[in-house]
Amino acid sequence: MPILRNTKKEAVIKDITVIGGGVVGASTALHLASLGYQITIVDQNNSNIAKNSEHRTGSTASLGVLMGNIFTRHKGRSWELRKRSMEIWPELIKSLSTEELPIIVNTPLVKIASSKEEMIKMENLIKQKKYLGIDFLPDNYQSLPIWIKNKYGGLISYNDGQINSLKLIDSLFLKLKSLNVNIITSKVKYIKRINDNTRIWSVILEDGKAINSHIVIICAAAESERLLQQLNYKLPLTKILGQAIKLKFKNSQVNFSGWPAIVNIKGINLIPEQPDSLLIGATLENELSPDKKYLHQMLETIREKAEWMQNYLIKEKWYGHRAKPINEPAPILKSIEKGLIINTAHYRNGVLLSPACAEWVSLEINKFHQ
Ligand SMILES: Cc1cc2nc3c(=O)[nH]c(=O)nc-3n(C[C@H](O)[C@H](O)[C@H](O)COP(=O)(O)OP(=O)(O)OC[C@H]3O[C@@H](n4cnc5c(N)ncnc54)[C@H](O)[C@@H]3O)c2cc1C
Numbered sequence: 412m413p414i415l416r417n418t419k420k421e422a423v424i425k426d427i428t429v430i431g432g433g434v435v436g437a438s439t440a441l442h443l444a445s446l447g448y449q450i451t452i453v454d455q456n457n458s459n460i461a462k463n464s465e466h467r468t469g470s471t472a473s474l475g476v477l478m479g480n481i482f483t484r485h486k487g488r489s490w491e492l493r494k495r496s497m498e499i500w501p502e503l504i505k506s507l508s509t510e511e512l513p514i515i516v517n518t519p520l521v522k523i524a525s526s527k528e529e530m531i532k533m534e535n536l537i538k539q540k541k542y543l544g545i546d547f548l549p550d551n552y553q554s555l556p557i558w559i560k561n562k563y564g565g566l567i568s569y570n571d572g573q574i575n576s577l578k579l580i581d582s583l584f585l586k587l588k589s590l591n592v593n594i595i596t597s598k599v600k601y602i603k604r605i606n607d608n609t610r611i612w613s614v615i616l617e618d619g620k621a622i623n624s625h626i627v628i629i630c631a632a633a634e635s636e637r638l639l640q641q642l643n644y645k646l647p648l649t650k651i652l653g654q655a656i657k658l659k660f661k662n663s664q665v666n667f668s669g670w671p672a673i674v675n676i677k678g679i680n681l682i683p684e685q686p687d688s689l690l691i692g693a694t695l696e697n698e699l700s701p702d703k704k705y706l707h708q709m710l711e712t713i714r715e716k717a718e719w720m721q722n723y724l725i726k727e728k729w730y731g732h733r734a735k736p737i738n739e740p741a742p743i744l745k746s747i748e749k750g751l752i753i754n755t756a757h758y759r760n761g762v763l764l765s766p767a768c769a770e771w772v773s774l775e776i777n778k779f780h781q
Contacts, residue, residue, distance in 0.1 A: 425449050426624040427776075428614050430599050430638065432456070433470035434576065434765045435742075435757055436630030437583035442769035443776075444590040451622050452587065453614065455598035465729050469632050469761060472731025474655055474692050475576035476673055476680050477763045480543040481522060481568045483536060489740070492767045497570065499766035504574075507582040514582050517672035518572035521548060523716070524563040525677050533566045544569035555669050559676060560716045573672050573682055576762055595622070601641045602627055602751075610750045628752045628772060633734040635743075635755040644747055647737035648756055654701050655692030656710075657684065657727040665719050677712055688726065701730045733758050744771050746779050 425448060429440045432454030440452040456468065479497035484490045500516060508514045524530035537545050548565040552558055587594060597616040605611040605623060614622045629635045636648045667683030674681040682690040691713065694705040706728070714720040734756045736743055741758035752775055754768050 427451070427626040427628060428453065428612070428622050428624040429628045429630060430602075430614065431630035431632065431634075431755070432584070432594075433468055433630065433632060434473070434580060434583070434762050435470075435632075435754055435768060436628075437580060437587065438765040439628055439630055439754055439769040439772050440592055441583055441586055441590070442766075442773055444587065444592050446773055449593075450587075450590075451593040451595060451624065453595045453597060453599055453616070453622070455596070455617075457596050467729050467731040469731050469733055469757070470576055470580055472653060472655065472693075472729055473576040473762050474680055474682060474690060475574040475579065475762050476520070476572075476675075476682075477516060477574060478520060478568075478571050478673075478675070478760070479763055480540060480571050481520065481536060481545060481566065483532065485539055492742075492764050492771075493760075495767035495770065496764050499770070503766055507579075507586055509582075509585070512578060512582055512585065514574065514578050516572040516574050519544075519567050519569045519671045520571035520573070520673040520675065521552065521565060521567050521671045523548075523559055523561045523565040523674065523676040527563055530563040530565075533564070537566055552669075552671075557665055557667070557717070557719045559674060559681075567671065571673075573680075574762065579762070599631070599638065602629075602638055603642075612750055626750045626752065626776065628754060630754050632755060632757070633732060635734070635753060639747075639753070642751075646743065646753070646756070648734045649697075649737055650699065650732040651735050651758065652696040652698055652701060652730055652732055653693035654696070654706050654709075654728065654730040655690060655694075656706060656725060657688060657690050658723040659685075659688045659726045660719075660723045662719070662722045663687075665722075676716060679709055679712060681713065699732075733761075742768060744768060744775075746775050749779065752776070 427448050427450050429436045429452045432452050440450045444450045479493040482493050545568045548567050600615045603613050605613050611623050612627045633648050633650050636646045639646045666686045668686050670683045684690055694709050696705050735758040736756040741756050743753055743756040746752050754772050
């Protein structure tokens with residue numbers, strides 16, 4: 412297991428229930444199980460569900476971009492979580508990857524500037540964060556048979572990357588099984604306090620069964636709001652929809668060999684999956700259902716920079732919702748009362764931040780819940 416800051420002392424509390432088996436809940440469950448806690452994880456979906464359907468969970472919709480180092484800030488909570496996650500990822504991947512299910516972080520990431528002003532910001536970032544492997548975009552990409560128009564230049568981040576989030580979820584669940592984590596497929600109806608003195612919590616499932624434990628960790632994305640409301644807590648969240656698409660090019664001239672793992676332009680990620688196919692995403696939509704207008708706009712934005720963006724088949728298209736906090740920055744990491752912790756509302760970077768947030772939960776348990 413990765414070497415993490417928390418070395419568990421003799422714990423009084425042994426049993427923990429994690430609600431939500433997306434990347435955030437599964438990473439949290441894994442980290443706590445590796446520290447010796449008895450974990451139950453509950454998700455309304457089997458981890459295999461939604462991979463091939465158009466409507467997915469946040470984690471199964473994700474493009475898995477780990478854009479940790481090229482963050483403009485260099486202090487504050489957001490930066491600390493990014494930095495810590497980027498430290499944990501290499502070891503976490505090593506511990507998850509098996510011969511049957513190899514898993515890697517593909518690097519590097521290239522960000523193209525769309526204006527002079529953006530390039531000036533990039534120059535400052537390069538000055539500040541060169542030590543993390545961020546530099547000016549090397550010239551050799553310009554000589555590739557196909558590339559993006561980059562009049563203003565760009566940057567390369569050698570340590571930021573991309574992970575296949577479907578494989579990641581599978582690996583996390585395989586590891587949870589190997590650590591004897593109790594995995595339950597059911598919807599959580601509500602949470603209740605059993606006894607105000609002992610602070611035992613009861614998680615009530617759809618079939619009426621109850622799971623009792625000393626600690627409950629809520630990682631249920633947008634559903635966290637409803638679960639907390641029943642305990643008289645307010646956590647206003649909004650759902651921001653994201654669409655992504657996979658294109659297969661029919662023109663044999665279009666070949667992504669030699670491309671970096673990710674090209675980011677105007678906030679859109681282009682991820683070459685095969686020499687002739689590209690993942691593109693994601694849109695930001697304030698709607699509950701996907702609107703083709705946003706997908707069209709996203710593809711047009713890329714087409715302006717890449718005249719080769721034509722003559723393709725849409726191989727796959729999907730969407731998911733991100734849970735965004737209304738009055739506070741994402742993610743929400745809080746102990747709201749003894750034994751009740753929230754690690755949710757990850758909005759845009761849940762995959763990236765999941766390892767550091769899992770570690771935060773274990774430190775919080777040590778601080779307040781033993
Ligand atoms: C199209 C798209 C692309 C994205 N790309 C990236 C990216 O490149 N990099 C990145 O870091 N992030 C990306 N994100 C954001 C990222 O996916 C989310 O931040 C992350 O998945 C949040 O993980 P989560 O576990 O909190 O939520 P989810 O994956 O949504 O998991 C919540 C889980 O809780 C379960 N659940 C909910 N209610 C209940 C209940 N009552 N009972 C039982 N179970 C329940 C759900 O079934 C679900 O599995 C993207 C998001 C989208 C939509």
